[in-house]
Amino acid sequence: MTLLSDIREYPWTSLLTGLLPARLAALLPARFQTKSAQIVPSASIAGNALTVVIAIMSFLACLTLGAVYMVNQSANAWVNDIASEITVELDPVNSADIEKKMTLVALFLAKQKGIINVKPLTAEDSAKLLEPWLGQTSALQALPIPRLIAVEIDRSNPPDIQLIKTALSENFEGVALDDHRRWQAEIRTLTRSAALVGLAVLSLVAAATIAVIVSATRSAMASNRDIIEVLHFVGANERFISREFERHFLGLGVRAGLVGALAAALAFLLLPTMMDMLGGGIVTTAETQRLIGSGELDLKGYLLCVLVVVVVACLCMITSRLGVIRVLKNYA
Amino acid sequence: MIRFDNVGLRYGSGPEILRDVTFHVLPGSFHFLTGPSGAGKTTLLRLLFMSLRPSRGLIFVFGENVAELSTSGRSALRRRIGIVFQDFRLLDHLTTWENVALPLRVMGKKEADYREDVTDLLRWVGLGDRIDAYPEILSGGEKQRAAIARAVIARPELLLADEPTGNVDPAIGNRLLRLFVELNRLGTSVIIATHDYGLMEQLDAPRLVLYDGHLQLRQAT
Numbered sequence: 001m002t003l004l005s006d007i008r009e010y011p012w013t014s015l016l017t018g019l020l021p022a023r024l025a026a027l028l029p030a031r032f033q034t035k036s037a038q039i040v041p042s043a044s045i046a047g048n049a050l051t052v053v054i055a056i057m058s059f060l061a062c063l064t065l066g067a068v069y070m071v072n073q074s075a076n077a078w079v080n081d082i083a084s085e086i087t088v089e090l091d092p093v094n095s096a097d098i099e100k101k102m103t104l105v106a107l108f109l110a111k112q113k114g115i116i117n118v119k120p121l122t123a124e125d126s127a128k129l130l131e132p133w134l135g136q137t138s139a140l141q142a143l144p145i146p147r148l149i150a151v152e153i154d155r156s157n158p159p160d161i162q163l164i165k166t167a168l169s170e171n172f173e174g175v176a177l178d179d180h181r182r183w184q185a186e187i188r189t190l191t192r193s194a195a196l197v198g199l200a201v202l203s204l205v206a207a208a209t210i211a212v213i214v215s216a217t218r219s220a221m222a223s224n225r226d227i228i229e230v231l232h233f234v235g236a237n238e239r240f241i242s243r244e245f246e247r248h249f250l251g252l253g254v255r256a257g258l259v260g261a262l263a264a265a266l267a268f269l270l271l272p273t274m275m276d277m278l279g280g281g282i283v284t285t286a287e288t289q290r291l292i293g294s295g296e297l298d299l300k301g302y303l304l305c306v307l308v309v310v311v312v313a314c315l316c317m318i319t320s321r322l323g324v325i326r327v328l329k330n331y332a
Numbered sequence: 333m334i335r336f337d338n339v340g341l342r343y344g345s346g347p348e349i350l351r352d353v354t355f356h357v358l359p360g361s362f363h364f365l366t367g368p369s370g371a372g373k374t375t376l377l378r379l380l381f382m383s384l385r386p387s388r389g390l391i392f393v394f395g396e397n398v399a400e401l402s403t404s405g406r407s408a409l410r411r412r413i414g415i416v417f418q419d420f421r422l423l424d425h426l427t428t429w430e431n432v433a434l435p436l437r438v439m440g441k442k443e444a445d446y447r448e449d450v451t452d453l454l455r456w457v458g459l460g461d462r463i464d465a466y467p468e469i470l471s472g473g474e475k476q477r478a479a480i481a482r483a484v485i486a487r488p489e490l491l492l493a494d495e496p497t498g499n500v501d502p503a504i505g506n507r508l509l510r511l512f513v514e515l516n517r518l519g520t521s522v523i524i525a526t527h528d529y530g531l532m533e534q535l536d537a538p539r540l541v542l543y544d545g546h547l548q549l550r551q552a553t
């Protein structure tokens with residue numbers, strides 16, 4: 001593959017000097033110094049405005065990717081949590097002696113295979129669960145609140161839920177079992193749509209980046225037309241000429257990508273604090289935390305930002321290469 | 333190594349500048365190309381250099397039919413040809429040294445391998461103290477010598493030179509001619525377009541004479 005050998009032969013060491021300010025670059029060992037002047041002067045390539053645009057693109061890409069990653073992570077944790085639990089619900093209306101029934105059901109459940117732990121919740125516990133939605137606990141006392149038994153199941157050796165369900169309804173009245181399956185499915189749908197939205201945003205960002213680089217490549221070629229002509233005369237082929245251009249765009253992509261990714265990383269670092277500051281009521285905080293976790297990105301999330309830099313740089317390089325070759329086909 | 337068969341050329345819908353031009357050039361030969369100003373010398377060289385397509389006829393360069401070449405094939409052939417343009421075509425943002433080294437760079441050679449060669453050649457053409465100067469500050473004659481150095485640095489198999497002594501005094505002109513002769517002795521075919529009779533008299537070489545669109549070969553006496 002020519003692309004592979006291109007990557008191998010690319011003057012990567014000279015990229016470093018392109019990244020650093022001239023005075024610092026001069027301090028690098030000779031191996032990193034570019035010996036001959038650039039054939040296409042860097043001043044002739046669209047400069048700051050383009051860098052800003054690409055940096056913003058990389059920033060947006062990092063934000064999107066990080067957010068999707070966060071949602072995914074916390075949803076996974078959430079699904080894991082609820083998948084190892086089932087809830088048994090006792091209808092308080094038709095039961096005269098609800099406490100006794102609780103004990104009986106709990107004992108029955110504890111005997112089933114694949115169940116690790118059975119934890120009957122007291123009436124206060126149940127009320128507390130409703131508190132964020134309904135408010136004051138004292139007002140709830142009068143209401144017939146369903147009583148709950150939290151059952152922890154052994155995930156490596158799960159019980160036959162269907163069997164337990166029928167056994168429960170045969171032995172008791174007004175007892176329902178919720179295995180959270182519907183809920184899991186809903187969370188999955190949520191994360192999947194988040195991922196789809198993220199993907200859409202990423203493709204838009206990529207398309208915009210490509211469009212910007214294509215037009216920048218064209219104008220760079222137009223303003224360096226005499227250089228291209230001389231290169232043609234001394235027998236340079238398309239590959240050589242495009243390399244002279246893409247070198248600049250690669251450097252630009254790395255620079256701009258780094259700036260954008262660093263800005264995004266900073267935003268993620270500050271996100272938990274901002275959530276604290278903005279988070280109004282208990283409900284919203286609880287819900288956002290459920291959705292995106294604590295708002296902290298873990299190491300893998302930051303690695304995604306690094307990946308964005310690499311992708312942005314490659315995109316800049318490859319787009320400009322194809323752009324140059326395409327324009328050259330129309331010359332001559 | 334070069335063959336023109338009934339080549340005709342007109343720019344756009346203008347008059348025919350070249351008509352039924354037929355000639356061939358053997359490897360290792362030395363020719364002057366002459367004729368009055370506006371006769372089409374530059375045009376003929378551009379045809380040879382494949383930067384212009386003939387309106388009629390066939391052109392073979394190094395045995396290849398120019399009309400059938402791909403872009404990369406044309407680049408490959410051009411790397412075997414050195415050319416000196418009437419208007420030099422040096423790159424203004426590169427130093428004299430870098431300009432002269434350009435063909436070698438394009439060939440993918442390592443700078444360490446040719447650093448000395450370029451410097452030596454520049455000394456030889458009298459530009460030893462202009463190595464790090466930019467073309468902007470060079471005189472016409474100095475630019476011309478830099479352009480010649482660039483054309484010969486890669487030891488081309490064919491050298492095309494358009495008025496290579498137009499801007500220099502006779503002493504330097506003779507020196508440059510000796511450079512061409514030396515290159516020719518080493519195996520390069522040389523075609524020099526000029527209307528400098530003084531220069532042509534220095535050397536007993538066949539002349540391709542362009543007049544009124546036709547080409548005539550006048551053998552050396």
Ligand SMILES: Nc1ncnc2c1ncn2[C@@H]1O[C@H](COP(=O)(O)OP(=O)(O)OP(=O)(O)O)[C@@H](O)[C@H]1O
Pocket residue numbers: 343346349367368369370371372373374375376418527
């Ligand atoms: N690009 C062009 N478009 C149209 N006409 C052109 C073009 N280039 C040259 N000509 C015409 O072709 C004719 C030959 O030009 P050319 O440059 O080949 O002459 P020349 O022999 O090199 O002259 P000189 O000795 O002055 O350099 C001239 O009449 C010129 O006007």
Ligand SMILES: [Mg+2]
Pocket residue numbers: 373374375418494
């Ligand atoms: Mg001319």
